Amino acid sequence: MPELPEVEALKDFLTEHLVGHEIVRVLPVAISVLKTYDPPLTAVEGHEVTAVHRHGKFLDLVTDGGPHLVTHLARAGWLHWKDTLPDGAPRPGKGPLALRVALETGAGFDLTEAGTQKRLAVYVVLDPREVPGIARLGPDPLADDFDEARLTALLKGERRQLKGALRDQSLIAGVGNAYSDEILHAAKMSPFKPTSSLTSEETTRLYEALRTTLTEAIERSRGVAAGRLKSEKKSGLRVHGRTGEPCPVCGDTIREVSFSDSSLQYCPTCQTGGTFLADRRLSRLLK
Numbered sequence: 001m002p003e004l005p006e007v008e009a010l011k012d013f014l015t016e017h018l019v020g021h022e023i024v025r026v027l028p029v030a031i032s033v034l035k036t037y038d039p040p041l042t043a044v045e046g047h048e049v050t051a052v053h054r055h056g057k058f059l060d061l062v063t064d065g066g067p068h069l070v071t072h073l074a075r076a077g078w079l080h081w082k083d084t085l086p087d088g089a090p091r092p093g094k095g096p097l098a099l100r101v102a103l104e105t106g107a108g109f110d111l112t113e114a115g116t117q118k119r120l121a122v123y124v125v126l127d128p129r130e131v132p133g134i135a136r137l138g139p140d141p142l143a144d145d146f147d148e149a150r151l152t153a154l155l156k157g158e159r160r161q162l163k164g165a166l167r168d169q170s171l172i173a174g175v176g177n178a179y180s181d182e183i184l185h186a187a188k189m190s191p192f193k194p195t196s197s198l199t200s201e202e203t204t205r206l207y208e209a210l211r212t213t214l215t216e217a218i219e220r221s222r223g224v225a226a227g228r229l230k231s232e233k234k235s236g237l238r239v240h241g242r243t244g245e246p247c248p249v250c251g252d253t254i255r256e257v258s259f260s261d262s263s264l265q266y267c268p269t270c271q272t273g274g275t276f277l278a279d280r281r282l283s284r285l286l287k
Protein backbone atom coordinates (compact mmCIF):
# COMPACT_ATOMS: atom_id res chain seq x y z
CA MET A 1 0.00 0.00 0.00
CA PRO A 2 1.40 3.37 -0.93
CA GLU A 3 1.90 5.60 2.11
CA LEU A 4 3.09 9.18 2.52
CA PRO A 5 6.57 8.73 0.94
CA GLU A 6 5.29 6.88 -2.14
CA VAL A 7 2.34 9.23 -2.64
CA GLU A 8 4.74 12.16 -2.30
CA ALA A 9 6.97 10.61 -4.98
CA LEU A 10 3.93 9.99 -7.21
CA LYS A 11 2.98 13.63 -6.69
CA ASP A 12 6.42 14.75 -7.91
CA PHE A 13 6.25 12.35 -10.84
CA LEU A 14 2.78 13.51 -11.87
CA THR A 15 3.67 17.19 -11.43
CA GLU A 16 6.43 16.67 -13.95
CA HIS A 17 4.32 14.64 -16.38
CA LEU A 18 0.84 16.18 -16.10
CA VAL A 19 1.12 19.88 -15.34
CA GLY A 20 0.52 21.94 -18.47
CA HIS A 21 -1.25 19.07 -20.21
CA GLU A 22 -4.93 18.71 -20.98
CA ILE A 23 -7.00 15.76 -19.82
CA VAL A 24 -8.91 14.68 -22.91
CA ARG A 25 -10.54 11.50 -21.66
CA VAL A 26 -11.27 9.82 -18.31
CA LEU A 27 -12.57 6.28 -18.53
CA PRO A 28 -14.01 4.64 -15.43
CA VAL A 29 -13.37 0.98 -16.18
CA ALA A 30 -14.54 -0.22 -12.77
CA ILE A 31 -17.58 1.91 -11.98
CA SER A 32 -17.30 1.20 -8.24
CA VAL A 33 -14.15 3.35 -7.93
CA LEU A 34 -16.07 6.57 -8.50
CA LYS A 35 -17.36 7.87 -5.15
CA THR A 36 -18.99 11.11 -6.35
CA TYR A 37 -21.46 11.83 -9.15
CA ASP A 38 -21.79 15.61 -9.21
CA PRO A 39 -19.84 17.03 -10.96
CA PRO A 40 -19.57 14.04 -13.32
CA LEU A 41 -16.22 12.48 -14.18
CA THR A 42 -16.39 14.01 -17.67
CA ALA A 43 -16.23 17.48 -16.06
CA VAL A 44 -12.43 17.21 -15.87
CA GLU A 45 -12.16 16.52 -19.60
CA GLY A 46 -10.94 19.45 -21.69
CA HIS A 47 -9.16 21.00 -18.71
CA GLU A 48 -5.46 21.47 -18.21
CA VAL A 49 -3.79 20.11 -15.06
CA THR A 50 -2.30 23.07 -13.19
CA ALA A 51 -0.96 21.39 -10.05
CA VAL A 52 -0.76 18.07 -8.20
CA HIS A 53 -1.10 18.03 -4.40
CA ARG A 54 -0.88 15.37 -1.71
CA HIS A 55 -3.23 15.27 1.29
CA GLY A 56 -2.15 12.39 3.55
CA LYS A 57 -2.30 9.40 1.19
CA PHE A 58 -4.64 11.17 -1.26
CA LEU A 59 -3.48 12.54 -4.63
CA ASP A 60 -5.23 15.68 -5.86
CA LEU A 61 -5.07 16.75 -9.52
CA VAL A 62 -6.01 20.42 -9.81
CA THR A 63 -7.42 21.52 -13.17
CA ASP A 64 -7.67 24.92 -14.78
CA GLY A 65 -11.29 25.98 -14.31
CA GLY A 66 -12.50 22.40 -13.85
CA PRO A 67 -12.99 20.27 -10.74
CA HIS A 68 -10.30 18.39 -8.81
CA LEU A 69 -9.69 14.73 -9.60
CA VAL A 70 -8.81 13.14 -6.25
CA THR A 71 -7.73 9.57 -5.75
CA HIS A 72 -6.87 7.23 -2.89
CA LEU A 73 -5.00 4.12 -3.99
CA ALA A 74 -5.95 2.11 -0.86
CA ARG A 75 -4.34 -1.20 -0.05
CA ALA A 76 -3.86 -2.77 -3.46
CA GLY A 77 -4.15 0.17 -5.84
CA TRP A 78 -1.39 1.52 -8.04
CA LEU A 79 -0.72 4.10 -10.74
CA HIS A 80 0.87 3.08 -14.02
CA TRP A 81 2.23 5.76 -16.31
CA LYS A 82 2.12 5.13 -20.06
CA ASP A 83 3.98 7.28 -22.58
CA THR A 84 1.54 5.94 -25.17
CA LEU A 85 -1.83 4.63 -24.05
CA PRO A 86 -3.17 1.67 -26.03
CA ASP A 87 -5.78 2.39 -28.70
CA GLY A 88 -9.40 1.50 -28.12
CA ALA A 89 -11.51 1.51 -24.99
CA PRO A 90 -10.53 -0.97 -22.27
CA ARG A 91 -13.06 -3.68 -21.52
CA PRO A 92 -14.82 -3.28 -18.19
CA GLY A 93 -14.80 -6.09 -15.69
CA LYS A 94 -11.58 -7.68 -16.96
CA GLY A 95 -8.42 -7.48 -14.90
CA PRO A 96 -7.24 -4.93 -12.39
CA LEU A 97 -7.73 -1.78 -14.50
CA ALA A 98 -9.99 0.68 -12.62
CA LEU A 99 -9.59 4.06 -14.31
CA ARG A 100 -7.73 5.48 -17.31
CA VAL A 101 -6.76 9.13 -17.75
CA ALA A 102 -5.62 10.23 -21.23
CA LEU A 103 -3.81 13.44 -22.14
CA GLU A 104 -3.80 15.35 -25.43
CA THR A 105 -0.30 13.99 -26.12
CA GLY A 106 -1.48 10.36 -26.20
CA ALA A 107 0.25 9.68 -22.87
CA GLY A 108 -1.63 9.09 -19.64
CA PHE A 109 -2.01 6.78 -16.68
CA ASP A 110 -3.99 3.81 -15.50
CA LEU A 111 -5.16 3.26 -11.94
CA THR A 112 -5.24 -0.43 -11.14
CA GLU A 113 -6.31 -2.47 -8.17
CA ALA A 114 -5.29 -6.04 -7.45
CA GLY A 115 -7.30 -8.53 -5.41
CA THR A 116 -10.97 -8.89 -4.71
CA GLN A 117 -11.39 -6.20 -2.05
CA LYS A 118 -12.06 -3.09 -4.09
CA ARG A 119 -11.17 -0.02 -2.08
CA LEU A 120 -9.51 2.27 -4.63
CA ALA A 121 -11.48 5.52 -4.65
CA VAL A 122 -11.81 8.40 -7.10
CA TYR A 123 -13.61 11.66 -6.35
CA VAL A 124 -14.51 14.58 -8.63
CA VAL A 125 -14.96 17.62 -6.38
CA LEU A 126 -14.80 21.40 -6.54
CA ASP A 127 -12.89 21.50 -3.25
CA PRO A 128 -10.74 18.59 -1.95
CA ARG A 129 -12.17 19.12 1.54
CA GLU A 130 -15.45 17.71 0.19
CA VAL A 131 -13.75 14.30 0.31
CA PRO A 132 -14.62 12.94 3.80
CA GLY A 133 -11.24 11.19 4.18
CA ILE A 134 -9.44 14.49 3.47
CA ALA A 135 -11.70 16.56 5.74
CA ARG A 136 -10.87 14.19 8.61
CA LEU A 137 -7.08 14.26 8.13
CA GLY A 138 -4.82 15.24 10.98
CA PRO A 139 -1.71 17.36 10.38
CA ASP A 140 0.94 16.32 7.88
CA PRO A 141 3.99 15.07 9.81
CA LEU A 142 6.38 16.67 7.32
CA ALA A 143 4.76 20.11 7.40
CA ASP A 144 7.07 22.92 8.55
CA ASP A 145 4.91 23.63 11.58
CA PHE A 146 4.77 19.98 12.69
CA ASP A 147 7.21 20.32 15.57
CA GLU A 148 7.73 18.28 18.71
CA ALA A 149 5.24 20.39 20.65
CA ARG A 150 2.61 19.54 18.03
CA LEU A 151 3.24 15.80 18.41
CA THR A 152 3.17 16.09 22.19
CA ALA A 153 -0.19 17.87 22.00
CA LEU A 154 -1.60 15.25 19.62
CA LEU A 155 -0.60 12.29 21.76
CA LYS A 156 -1.68 13.90 24.98
CA GLY A 157 -5.09 12.61 25.91
CA GLU A 158 -4.80 9.62 23.55
CA ARG A 159 -5.40 6.49 25.57
CA ARG A 160 -4.23 3.76 23.22
CA GLN A 161 -1.20 2.00 21.83
CA LEU A 162 1.42 3.68 19.67
CA LYS A 163 0.89 1.43 16.65
CA GLY A 164 -2.79 2.34 16.38
CA ALA A 165 -2.19 6.02 17.10
CA LEU A 166 0.46 6.42 14.40
CA ARG A 167 -1.75 4.83 11.73
CA ASP A 168 -4.79 6.91 12.60
CA GLN A 169 -5.20 9.32 9.67
CA SER A 170 -7.22 11.76 11.76
CA LEU A 171 -4.33 12.04 14.22
CA ILE A 172 -1.37 12.14 11.79
CA ALA A 173 -1.88 12.11 8.02
CA GLY A 174 -0.12 9.66 5.72
CA VAL A 175 1.44 6.98 7.96
CA GLY A 176 0.15 3.44 7.43
CA ASN A 177 1.01 -0.09 8.49
CA ALA A 178 4.49 -0.23 6.94
CA TYR A 179 5.90 3.10 8.07
CA SER A 180 4.42 2.86 11.57
CA ASP A 181 6.45 -0.37 11.99
CA GLU A 182 9.54 1.41 10.67
CA ILE A 183 9.06 4.49 12.88
CA LEU A 184 8.58 2.38 16.03
CA HIS A 185 11.67 0.32 15.20
CA ALA A 186 13.73 3.49 14.67
CA ALA A 187 12.37 4.89 17.96
CA LYS A 188 13.05 1.56 19.75
CA MET A 189 9.53 1.35 21.12
CA SER A 190 7.00 -1.45 21.42
CA PRO A 191 4.01 -1.13 19.07
CA PHE A 192 1.80 -1.78 22.11
CA LYS A 193 3.32 0.91 24.29
CA PRO A 194 0.54 3.17 25.58
CA THR A 195 0.75 6.73 24.20
CA SER A 196 -0.01 8.06 27.67
CA SER A 197 3.18 6.47 29.04
CA LEU A 198 5.60 8.48 26.87
CA THR A 199 8.10 10.60 28.76
CA SER A 200 9.26 13.82 27.16
CA GLU A 201 12.55 12.14 26.21
CA GLU A 202 10.58 9.35 24.51
CA THR A 203 8.38 11.84 22.68
CA THR A 204 11.54 13.48 21.34
CA ARG A 205 12.80 10.08 20.16
CA LEU A 206 9.47 9.27 18.51
CA TYR A 207 9.33 12.67 16.84
CA GLU A 208 12.83 12.29 15.42
CA ALA A 209 12.08 8.73 14.24
CA LEU A 210 8.87 9.90 12.55
CA ARG A 211 10.49 12.75 10.65
CA THR A 212 13.71 10.88 9.77
CA THR A 213 11.98 7.67 8.61
CA LEU A 214 9.55 9.52 6.32
CA THR A 215 12.14 11.99 5.00
CA GLU A 216 14.61 9.21 4.18
CA ALA A 217 11.89 7.18 2.43
CA ILE A 218 11.00 10.22 0.31
CA GLU A 219 14.66 10.76 -0.57
CA ARG A 220 14.89 7.14 -1.73
CA SER A 221 11.67 7.40 -3.76
CA ARG A 222 12.40 10.75 -5.34
CA GLY A 223 13.18 10.47 -9.02
CA VAL A 224 12.11 6.81 -9.11
CA ALA A 225 9.65 6.18 -11.96
CA ALA A 226 6.06 5.49 -10.88
CA GLY A 227 6.34 1.85 -11.93
CA ARG A 228 9.33 1.15 -9.70
CA LEU A 229 8.11 2.82 -6.51
CA LYS A 230 6.60 -0.32 -5.05
CA SER A 231 9.85 -2.31 -5.14
CA GLU A 232 11.77 0.76 -3.99
CA LYS A 233 9.50 0.99 -0.93
CA LYS A 234 10.01 -2.69 -0.09
CA SER A 235 13.79 -2.55 -0.37
CA GLY A 236 13.98 0.41 2.01
CA LEU A 237 11.97 -1.17 4.84
CA ARG A 238 14.03 -2.47 7.77
CA VAL A 239 11.46 -4.49 9.72
CA HIS A 240 8.09 -4.30 7.99
CA GLY A 241 7.41 -7.43 5.94
CA ARG A 242 10.72 -8.94 7.06
CA THR A 243 9.59 -11.61 9.55
CA GLY A 244 12.41 -14.12 10.18
CA GLU A 245 15.14 -11.90 8.75
CA PRO A 246 17.89 -10.40 10.93
CA CYS A 247 17.35 -6.92 12.34
CA PRO A 248 19.76 -4.59 10.48
CA VAL A 249 20.53 -2.81 13.77
CA CYS A 250 21.18 -5.66 16.24
CA GLY A 251 20.95 -8.91 14.27
CA ASP A 252 18.09 -10.38 16.33
CA THR A 253 15.34 -12.17 14.36
CA ILE A 254 12.45 -9.93 13.34
CA ARG A 255 9.15 -11.18 14.77
CA GLU A 256 5.56 -10.73 13.75
CA VAL A 257 2.23 -10.19 15.45
CA SER A 258 -0.68 -11.48 13.36
CA PHE A 259 -4.13 -9.97 13.41
CA SER A 260 -7.18 -11.28 11.60
CA ASP A 261 -6.71 -8.80 8.75
CA SER A 262 -3.08 -7.77 8.91
CA SER A 263 0.24 -8.15 10.70
CA LEU A 264 2.98 -6.03 12.18
CA GLN A 265 6.70 -6.68 12.50
CA TYR A 266 9.15 -5.66 15.21
CA CYS A 267 12.58 -6.49 16.65
CA PRO A 268 12.36 -7.90 20.20
CA THR A 269 15.87 -6.75 21.18
CA CYS A 270 15.45 -3.21 19.84
CA GLN A 271 11.83 -2.67 20.84
CA THR A 272 10.46 -4.89 23.59
CA GLY A 273 13.42 -5.72 25.83
CA GLY A 274 13.60 -9.19 24.24
CA THR A 275 9.96 -10.06 24.99
CA PHE A 276 7.85 -11.76 22.29
CA LEU A 277 4.47 -10.16 21.69
CA ALA A 278 1.49 -12.51 21.50
CA ASP A 279 -0.50 -13.02 18.31
CA ARG A 280 -3.91 -11.41 18.20
CA ARG A 281 -5.45 -13.29 15.34
CA LEU A 282 -8.94 -12.74 16.62
CA SER A 283 -8.68 -8.97 16.67
CA ARG A 284 -8.42 -6.53 13.83
CA LEU A 285 -5.25 -4.43 13.67
CA LEU A 286 -5.90 -1.60 16.07
CA LYS A 287 -7.20 1.51 14.42
Ligand SMILES: [Zn+2]
Residues within 6 Å of the ligand: 247, 248, 249, 250, 251, 252, 267, 268, 269, 270, 271
Ligand atom coordinates in the same frame (compact mmCIF):
# COMPACT_ATOMS: atom_id res chain seq x y z
ZN1 LIG B 1 17.07 -5.03 16.50
